[in-house]
Amino acid sequence: MAVKSFFQFLGYSFIKFIFELGHIAVFFTSSFVRLFKYPFQILKLIHQIYFIGVKSISVVCLTALFTGMVLGLQGYYTLVQFGSEGLLGSAVALSLIRELGPVLTAIMIIGRAGSSMAAEMGIMRISDQIDALTTMDIHPKRFLISPKIGASLVCFPLLTAIFDVVGICGGYLSGVILLGINPALYIKGMEYNVVMNDVTGGFIKSVVFAVIVSTICLYQGYYTHHRADGFGAKGVSLSTTAAVVISCVTVLIADYVLTSFLL
Amino acid sequence: MTPLIQFKNVSKSFGSLKVLDQINLEIEKERITAIIGKSGVGKSVLLKHMIGLLKPDDGTIHLDGMNISEISGKQAKKLRQKFSYMFQNMALFDSMTVFENIALPLQERQRLKKNSVKTRVMDIAQKLELEDICHKYPSQISGGMKKRVALARALITNPEIILFDEPTTGLDPIRKHAVFEMISHNQQLFKYTAVIVTHEIPDIFFIAHRVAFLDDAHILYHGPPDDIKTSTIPVVQRFIEPPYMGRRQ
Numbered sequence: 001m002a003v004k005s006f007f008q009f010l011g012y013s014f015i016k017f018i019f020e021l022g023h024i025a026v027f028f029t030s031s032f033v034r035l036f037k038y039p040f041q042i043l044k045l046i047h048q049i050y051f052i053g054v055k056s057i058s059v060v061c062l063t064a065l066f067t068g069m070v071l072g073l074q075g076y077y078t079l080v081q082f083g084s085e086g087l088l089g090s091a092v093a094l095s096l097i098r099e100l101g102p103v104l105t106a107i108m109i110i111g112r113a114g115s116s117m118a119a120e121m122g123i124m125r126i127s128d129q130i131d132a133l134t135t136m137d138i139h140p141k142r143f144l145i146s147p148k149i150g151a152s153l154v155c156f157p158l159l160t161a162i163f164d165v166v167g168i169c170g171g172y173l174s175g176v177i178l179l180g181i182n183p184a185l186y187i188k189g190m191e192y193n194v195v196m197n198d199v200t201g202g203f204i205k206s207v208v209f210a211v212i213v214s215t216i217c218l219y220q221g222y223y224t225h226h227r228a229d230g231f232g233a234k235g236v237s238l239s240t241t242a243a244v245v246i247s248c249v250t251v252l253i254a255d256y257v258l259t260s261f262l263l
Numbered sequence: 264m265t266p267l268i269q270f271k272n273v274s275k276s277f278g279s280l281k282v283l284d285q286i287n288l289e290i291e292k293e294r295i296t297a298i299i300g301k302s303g304v305g306k307s308v309l310l311k312h313m314i315g316l317l318k319p320d321d322g323t324i325h326l327d328g329m330n331i332s333e334i335s336g337k338q339a340k341k342l343r344q345k346f347s348y349m350f351q352n353m354a355l356f357d358s359m360t361v362f363e364n365i366a367l368p369l370q371e372r373q374r375l376k377k378n379s380v381k382t383r384v385m386d387i388a389q390k391l392e393l394e395d396i397c398h399k400y401p402s403q404i405s406g407g408m409k410k411r412v413a414l415a416r417a418l419i420t421n422p423e424i425i426l427f428d429e430p431t432t433g434l435d436p437i438r439k440h441a442v443f444e445m446i447s448h449n450q451q452l453f454k455y456t457a458v459i460v461t462h463e464i465p466d467i468f469f470i471a472h473r474v475a476f477l478d479d480a481h482i483l484y485h486g487p488p489d490d491i492k493t494s495t496i497p498v499v500q501r502f503i504e505p506p507y508m509g510r511r512q
Binding site: 123124131137 | 311314316343344348350352354357368372374
């Protein structure tokens with residue numbers, strides 16, 4: 001009996017998960033398509049680029065600088081044991097461009113903009129603002145969701161690029177200025193070992209993360225009223241938490257999957 | 264009189280709670296219909312069915328003779344453009360100013376030029392004494408003001424059907440009468456169909472052409488406001504004539 005109910009639970013959870021995935025895919029597609037529907041929402045898009053992108057620059061730069069510095073420090077003490085400290089530049093650059101840049105940028109944006117997007121949608125939902133748009137014959141997804149998804153697709157790769165550059169500078173700071181590695185070795189090592197495929201791979205990841213993060217965060221907020229475990233303010237708080245946790249975990253899983261395809 | 268909106272055996276439940284049970288109701292064209300009843304009996308739920316925010320579990324809703332659950336997306340869009348809805352909690356966009364809130368349906372739905380939007384918004388703002396707060400955000404104004412802003416937003420597009428969900432709750436008696444007077448006056452002027460969910464007894468009887476009393480998931484009374492006073496249904500009597508009335512005499 002216990003075994004039967006275990007498998008029942010497993011089956012039910014799996015079907016629910018697949019249903020949810022389908023729902024999320026439809027949510028993203030229908031919102032993304034509306035980005036190209038007339039009248040275009042250029043002003044809203046610019047506003048969202050400012051909110052998601054420009055306002056995230058400082059936190060991304062700070063994270064990138066210290067990540068690069070730590071990589072430089074750790075890399076130096078590992079490589080020096082094998083007499084290969086000259087490879088520090090390429091080690092730092094490859095780690096940042098291939099992995100840490102896209103992943104940490106995504107996680108920083110989740111914390112700064114993703115949580116706020118989920119909370120904003122949730123509050124709009126529980127205070128009937130989304131229903132009000134529907135009654136005014138304004139499509140809520142076109143009006144609220146599309147500009148945010150569009151802005152994420154623009155901002156994620158740009159912020160990743162900033163992260164990579166600042167991170168490499170951080171590595172230079174700790175490796176060359178603090179620990180005394182030859183600057184030419186640091187730069188030339190990067191030049192020889194980083195190829196265009198590494199850069200393209202990093203940007204592919206950042207675009208995929210943009211889709212994942214914006215869709216999950218907005219979906220959680222938009223459907224706050226569907227939550228069975230909380231209503232009103234509690235529902236919004238649970239949606240925001242779920243948005244952050246699910247986005248972070250999905251980004252890490254997607255990173256592994258993408259890396260295995262890109263290598 | 265032609266019914267504009269018809270509920271035919273409409274039922275709606277939320278989990279185990281049955282809110283509407285086999286409801287039959289006709290909303291007449293170019294008339295004011297009031298839906299009254301105790302708090303939490305499903306008056307707002309009934310109103311949300313009219314505009315398609317909620318779908319019935321059972322039964323059909325007809326608008327202009329068309330079953331709204333069977334019409335195409337384009338037809339639904341066309342029908343929706345005839346409506347305005349004033350929410351019970353106002354549903355104002357808190358990141359927009361009062362002006363932007365009122366102007367939104369004009370900008371997004373009718374795509375008017377900036378100047379004509381401004382003229383129309385300022386015109387209605389003046390009628391509802393909102394000119395001085397147009398630059399403020401909803402969080403900076405009082406509950407009564409928010410009500411008037413929501414009312415202005417509902418009226419700005421000159422819709423054919425306006426659904427009011429408790430438009431006067433939280434207003435002082437003077438403004439309450441002003442709102443009812445404005446609804447009635449504009450209704451006579453523009454000949455729109457109004458459905459008002461309210462608790463304002465007996466004020467609503469002065470402007471409504473029809474009254475529907477909802478209780479225990481059923482419409483217990485539907486007819487002219489004058490006749491409801493002679494209703495023999497105990498719950499209706501208790502509602503329209505509360506027990507404390509007359510004690511002081």
